[in-house]
Amino acid sequence: DAMVIQNPRYQVTQFGKPVTLSCSQTLNHNVMYWYQQKSSQAPKLLFHYYDKDFNNEADTPDNFQSRRPNTSFCFLDIRSPGLGDAAMYLCATSRGQEVEEQYFGPGTRLTVT
Amino acid sequence: GQNIDQPTEMTATEGAIVQINCTYQTSGFNGLFWYQQHAGEAPTFLSYNVLDGLEEKGRFSSFLSRSKGYSYLLLKELQMKDSASYLCAVLDSNYQLIWGAGTKLIIKP
Numbered sequence: 001d002a003m004v005i006q007n008p009r010y011q012v013t014q015f016g017k018p019v020t021l022s023c024s025q026t027l028n029h030n031v032m033y034w035y036q037q038k039s040s041q042a043p044k045l046l047f048h049y050y051d052k053d054f055n056n057e058a059d060t061p062d063n064f065q066s067r068r069p070n071t072s073f074c075f076l077d078i079r080s081p082g083l084g085d086a087a088m089y090l091c092a093t094s095r096g097q098e099v100e101e102q103y104f105g106p107g108t109r110l111t112v113t
Numbered sequence: 114g115q116n117i118d119q120p121t122e123m124t125a126t127e128g129a130i131v132q133i134n135c136t137y138q139t140s141g142f143n144g145l146f147w148y149q150q151h152a153g154e155a156p157t158f159l160s161y162n163v164l165d166g167l168e169e170k171g172r173f174s175s176f177l178s179r180s181k182g183y184s185y186l187l188l189k190e191l192q193m194k195d196s197a198s199y200l201c202a203v204l205d206s207n208y209q210l211i212w213g214a215g216t217k218l219i220i221k222p
Contacts, residue, residue, distance in 0.1 A: 090156075102158070
């Protein structure tokens, strides 16, 4: 089945220790998104790529970086995680950038100790 | 600023009908989405409305009034598995999705 895959599902990292979350898709969609979602809050868009064009949201902290080496894969790097970065990180894809539903991966729950 | 409002939590009884409201103020409008999100899982697409009126899809229906900046999601014949959060999201003039915080729906037997 075509899908969006995120690994790992649960990630524990230490305060200040860099961590990378990964996302892959078999849908061949042009657009990939990274969201941060904290409990009972709306998903917050961090970045999105239209193909290789990178779009950084204005309020995304510099501590967060992203890479998209090819159509299928996208990575979220957190350079120095703080306790406030503990959240669910959702990867999503869509065919285009306009009126398209987004397909979400299962998410990675990040715990910072 | 851009804003999406929906109730934080609602409770309903199995077999009943529930209506979840969403009001929005955004920079432009290119459609409104409803997503379902079970606890600890990713959101899944339910519906998309861009024209005024009611869209029916099985037990779920979604209504839009663009002039009022208002939508609702109607769930009929509620089942226990419908217990989840329901997220309203609006596509603004830049085709950015603006998300509400979600309405947690609790179904009681």
